[in-house]
Amino acid sequence: MSITPSRPLLPLSPVAAAVAAGDEAPLPGVVDLAEVALLLRPDDDVAVATRQVPAGTAVRLGDGTTVTTTGTLPRGHKLAVRAVPGGGEVHKYGQSIGRAKGAIAPGEHVHAHNLGMDDGARAYEFGTTRTTLPAPARRDTFAGYRRSDGRWGTRNYVGILTSVNCSASTARLIADQFRGPVLDAYPHVDGVVALTHDTGCGLVPTSEGAQVTLRTLRGYATHPNMAGLLVVGLGCEMLPGSAVLDGAALRDDLPVRTLTIQETGGIRATVRAGVAAITEMLPEIDALRRTEAPASELVLGLNCGGSDGFSGITANPALGHASDRLVAQGGTSILAETPEVFGAEHLLLRRAVSEDVGRRLLDRLDWWQDYAAAGGGTLDNNPSPGNKAGGLTTILEKSLGAVAKAGTADLVAVHEYAEPVTERGMTFMDTPGYDPVSVTGIVAGGATVVVFTTGRGSVLGCKPTPSIKVATNSDTYRRMSEDMDLDAGRIVETGASVEEVGDELFAMILAVASGEQTVSEELDLGADEFVPWQLGAVT
Numbered sequence: 293m294s295i296t297p298s299r300p301l302l303p304l305s306p307v308a309a310a311v312a313a314g315d316e317a318p319l320p321g322v323v324d325l326a327e328v329a330l331l332l333r334p335d336d337d338v339a340v341a342t343r344q345v346p347a348g349t350a351v352r353l354g355d356g357t358t359v360t361t362t363g364t365l366p367r368g369h370k371l372a373v374r375a376v377p378g379g380g381e382v383h384k385y386g387q388s389i390g391r392a393k394g395a396i397a398p399g400e401h402v403h404a405h406n407l408g409m410d411d412g413a414r415a416y417e418f419g420t421t422r423t424t425l426p427a428p429a430r431r432d433t434f435a436g437y438r439r440s441d442g443r444w445g446t447r448n449y450v451g452i453l454t455s456v457n458c459s460a461s462t463a464r465l466i467a468d469q470f471r472g473p474v475l476d477a478y479p480h481v482d483g484v485v486a487l488t489h490d491t492g493c494g495l496v497p498t499s500e501g502a503q504v505t506l507r508t509l510r511g512y513a514t515h516p517n518m519a520g521l522l523v524v525g526l527g528c529e530m531l532p533g534s535a536v537l538d539g540a541a542l543r544d545d546l547p548v549r550t551l552t553i554q555e556t557g558g559i560r561a562t563v564r565a566g567v568a569a570i571t572e573m574l575p576e577i578d579a580l581r582r583t584e585a586p587a588s589e590l591v592l593g594l595n596c597g598g599s600d601g602f603s604g605i606t607a608n609p610a611l612g613h614a615s616d617r618l619v620a621q622g623g624t625s626i627l628a629e630t631p632e633v634f635g636a637e638h639l640l641l642r643r644a645v646s647e648d649v650g651r652r653l654l655d656r657l658d659w660w661q662d663y664a665a666a667g668g669g670t671l672d673n674n675p676s677p678g679n680k681a682g683g684l685t686t687i688l689e690k691s692l693g694a695v696a697k698a699g700t701a702d703l704v705a706v707h708e709y710a711e712p713v714t715e716r717g718m719t720f721m722d723t724p725g726y727d728p729v730s731v732t733g734i735v736a737g738g739a740t741v742v743v744f745t746t747g748r749g750s751v752l753g754c755k756p757t758p759s760i761k762v763a764t765n766s767d768t769y770r771r772m773s774e775d776m777d778l779d780a781g782r783i784v785e786t787g788a789s790v791e792e793v794g795d796e797l798f799a800m801i802l803a804v805a806s807g808e809q810t811v812s813e814e815l816d817l818g819a820d821e822f823v824p825w826q827l828g829a830v831t
Contacts, residue, residue: 318348318361325353329371330605330784333386338370338402340384340601340683342784345371351399359399368601368683368747368765370402382407385604387636389689407685409672414638418650421642423700425620432621432798434590435582435806436740437519440545444589445516446740446805448577449756450484450570452522453509455536456492456529462559463488463524466566467819478578481519484570485755487512487822493529494830501828502531508710508824510540511736517756519580520547520573522566527554547573582807588622590805591713593739593757594697595628597727600682600747600764604693606793607745607764607780612699613794614743614801615718619701624716626739627698628723628730630656631664634671635688636695640720644703652706656722678748697745709825710736727752728823731759736824741805743797751775753817758810760800777810 325331328351329339345351345365352358353373365371370384376396381388390407400406436444450470452463467486475481495502513521513536521542525533533550542548549569556562594611596603615625627633633640637657644650664671672687684690704717710733713719721737723730731742731754742757744750747764749772763769766781778797782788804810812818 318346318350322350322352322358325351325373331373332384332605335383335386337372337374337376337381337383337396339373340605341365341367341369341371343367361401362397362399363401365401366683367767370407370601370683370685372396372398372400372402374398381410381412384689385692387639387688387692388412389635389692390686403683403685404680409670409686410688414635416638416650416654417642418647419642419644422645422702423643425616425701428617428620432587432802433584434587434802436585436589437516437580437582438585439516440543441516441541443516443738444585444740445519446590446758446807447482447517447756448480448519448580449482449517450520450522450573450577451512451515451518451756452484452486452524452566452570453513453533453536454486454488454492455509455523455525455531455533457488457490458493458526458529459524459553460486460488462553462562462566465559465563466522466524466570469563469567470570475574478574480578480580481574483755483816485819487755487819489822489824491824491826491830492531495530495828496831497530497535499828501826501830504709504827505824506531506535506539507708508732508736509536511710511712511738512756512822513537513540514542514712515735515738515756517740518546519577520570521549522569523548523550524562524566525550525552527552547576549573586621587618587802588716590618590623590801591738591740592618592623592625592801593628593731593734593742594625595727595731595734595742596632596694596697596745597750597752598682598746598748599679599684599690599693601684602682602764602781602784603684603745603747604696605764606783606790607747607762608693608696609790610780610783610793610797611697611743611745611762613791614699614798615697616699616701617794617798618801619699619716619718622716624713624738625698625701625718626713626721626734626737627695627718628721628734629694629725630660630722631671631687631725632694633657633691633720634660635686636691639692639695640698640703643701649703649706653703653720656706682747707737709733713737713739724825726823728821729825731821732823733825741801743801745780746776749775751812751817752821753810753812753815754821755818758804759812759818760797760804760810761812762797775811775815
């Protein structure tokens with residue numbers, strides 16, 4: 293396995309080189325705002341620093357007035373460009389991202405020390421800004437695997453699912469027998485992956501937690517990227533393997549085997565039987581071939597993690613453009629992470645195809661506020677230390693950048709966690725913001741390609757679905773180029789447009805769907821990130 297960077301590193305720009313050298317001296321003379329920061333909307337109260345701006349730097353605004361930075365402003369953080377009274381709303385993206393804790397003067401660094409949550413009610417409208425996406429100039433295609441249920445896969449995996457944590461080690465031992473050169477004789481098999489979890493027993497089978505676990509396992513069992521399936525159970529668990537399969541809409545062309553450790557004769561005997569079962573499947577799976585499919589058959593998962601002040605400016609809007617291109621051709625995209633649309637939900641509601649769809653989203657947000665309160669927190673606890681170090685202050689600011697991943701398409705459906713997504717268009721799935729749990733739900737829902745944007749440098753994979761990782765800033769891309777597939781920071785650093793980078797990303801989505809490996813696949817990541825959402829009491 294090679295871990296050599298598959299694309300060249302970008303050279304440091306003169307500005308980036310000066311910042312990397314640690315230059316803390318004020319910039320000479322008066323610099324124009326555009327040289328050091330981005331004002332995203334004309335009426336915004338803050339601009340986003342595109343480089344580190346030393347204290348004492350004089351910055352000329354668009355109206356000719358000058359403000360002087362009162363402290364060193366880190367890249368991605370917010371510079372006040374106008375005065376805000378104590379308690380007043382602070383605007384970014386043309387929306388409130390919080391309220392001033394005290395009077396904020398032009399030139400100040402705006403962050404957690406002087407910006408707090410805005411708990412004011414937002415005006416909700418349903419379907420008032422619906423969009424007709426422009427017709428595509430051409431119909432794009434990819435090379436995929438047509439399945440007997442009419443869906444198209446982008447990978448050929450043999451999946452080993454466990455009904456309970458007690459069979460997890462056995463499943464991993466089986467999968468380990470297919471590592472290395474053993475699969476070289478089967479070039480059209482992408483791998484054998486053990487997808488294990490921490491539950492499956494100690495649950496009331498009819499409880500919400502048990503049903504979420506079953507729904508997730510069934511989503512993976514029926515996933516179009518699964519070309520073979522082995523289910524391994526212990527034998528005395530509350531959620532046996534039979535429960536997984538009995539409620540799953542299994543394809544006619546999917547070879548399925550089940551093993552129960554207690555009945556088979558223990559771990560060693562089960563490993564031998566599992567290896568034999570999978571070995572028997574391999575020739576049939578390897579005989580499958582990719583054929584041309586319309587891009588409309590793709591299901592694109594939209595996710596972000598380790599976000600920073602550039603996420604809502606570069607990678608997320610670029611992904612939104614790519615999502616719009618797919619939806620315009622009749623494809624499907626899935627937005628998720630309910631706690632990370634809080635504060636921007638009013639923008640999604642305006643795009644809902646019906647009031648019923650919009651109210652389903654509001655219902656999920658109400659549930660999350662109760663859930664957070666029961667745990668002694670609020671949804672504004674969401675921005676992580678890494679998010680804040682990258683320039684994000686409140687959940688409102690984070691959410692406004694996060695929903696940019698959904699582009700401009702109408703919101704056609706809202707789904708529970710891990711529910712099958714069958715609609716075409718831009719959809720929403722209720723998931724936590726925690727990356728592995730969120731992406732697990734999206735993949736269970738049917739995503740055949742995932743695009744994951746990151747500012748701080750997340751390294752997530754998600755077998756059996758390929759994960760394309762997009763860096764929001766060029767510094768992260770340079771520092772972690774062996775883990776990133778695309779640099780969206782060029783939108784700020786070199787002036788590339790959102791549309792240009794979005795088109796490049798869309799082309800990459802088609803290439804990856806056709807079999808091109810992502811960097812996370814080169815590193816064989818994605819099994820440990822299978823993390824179903826655990827809800828409910830464990831007895």
